[in-house]
Amino acid sequence: xxxxxxxxxxxxREGEDAVINCxxxxxxxxxxxxxxxxxxxxxxxxxxxxxxxxxxHDKISASFNEKKQQSSLYLTASQLSYSGTYFCGTEQxxxxxxxxxxxxxxxKVEL
Amino acid sequence: xxxxxxNPRHLVRRRGQEARLRCSPMKGHSHVYWYRQLPEEGLKFxxxxxxxxxxxxxxxxKERFSxxxxxxxxxxxxxxxxVRGDSAAYFCASSPPTSGRGxxxxxxxxxxxxxx
Numbered sequence: 001x002x003x004x005x006x007x008x009x010x011x012x013r014e015g016e017d018a019v020i021n022c023x024x025x026x027x028x029x030x031x032x033x034x035x036x037x038x039x040x041x042x043x044x045x046x047x048x049x050x051x052x053x054x055x056x057h058d059k060i061s062a063s064f065n066e067k068k069q070q071s072s073l074y075l076t077a078s079q080l081s082y083s084g085t086y087f088c089g090t091e092q093x094x095x096x097x098x099x100x101x102x103x104x105x106x107x108k109v110e111l
Numbered sequence: 112x113x114x115x116x117x118n119p120r121h122l123v124r125r126r127g128q129e130a131r132l133r134c135s136p137m138k139g140h141s142h143v144y145w146y147r148q149l150p151e152e153g154l155k156f157x158x159x160x161x162x163x164x165x166x167x168x169x170x171x172x173k174e175r176f177s178x179x180x181x182x183x184x185x186x187x188x189x190x191x192x193x194v195r196g197d198s199a200a201y202f203c204a205s206s207p208p209t210s211g212r213g214x215x216x217x218x219x220x221x222x223x224x225x226x227x
Contacts, residue, residue: 002153030213041115041202041218042154049213087153089216096167097206097214098144101153 003102011108012078020105022088024069031071032089078109115219130190132222136205143186144204193226
């Protein structure tokens with residue numbers, strides 16, 4: 001069963017912030033976040049391992065609550081280049097290394 | 112450092128033909144994953160391979176699909192007797208040969224298969 005992401009779509013003005021959520025019904029070992037532009041490969045953003053780790057990368061950060069099986073991606077001071085579809089990929093506890101990807105969140109940043 | 116390479120980037124086949132998709136992992140990576148993406152949908156896991164071994168094929172359709180990762184050369188995803196429903200983007204990802212879980216997967220540019 002694939003993780004559920006919310007919101008499904010969001011439109012921002014440049015400089016605004018956004019939060020994308022990923023929720024799984026399964027116990028998780030790790031959460032991986034990717035951004036994909038239309039017709040291109042998914043680009044790796046970050047990985048969060050169980051233990052409540054919060055990671056950051058420039059103005060993009062994320063958190064992982066393993067008890068709730070939820071992760072959130074935080075985009076701060078959005079830029080035009082942030083536009084794309086964001087996917088969370090979950091690695092289930094006991095499920096091997098494969099990733100189960102979420103439903104995706106379409107993000108559009110406008111001037 | 113070259114990334115994950117896939118070829119061809121676009122492939123057109125008629126119903127009943129065979130499709131062969133190739134994936135060369137990043138330098139130093141020995142784990143390969145294949146995912147399929149239908150238009151406007153997320154990625155669906157198909158198969159996970161290490162050199163000469165299939166580790167997890169739980170996402171592979173039972174018929175017509177096969178994958179290999181030989182000791183030498185690229186990983187190959189083979190689809191026999193293609194049908195229109197096989198039209199999709201097929202992505203390959205690779206990860207380093209470290210043990211354990213939580214390995215980052217880096218994706219290639221994908222092969223867009225169109226079945227006429």
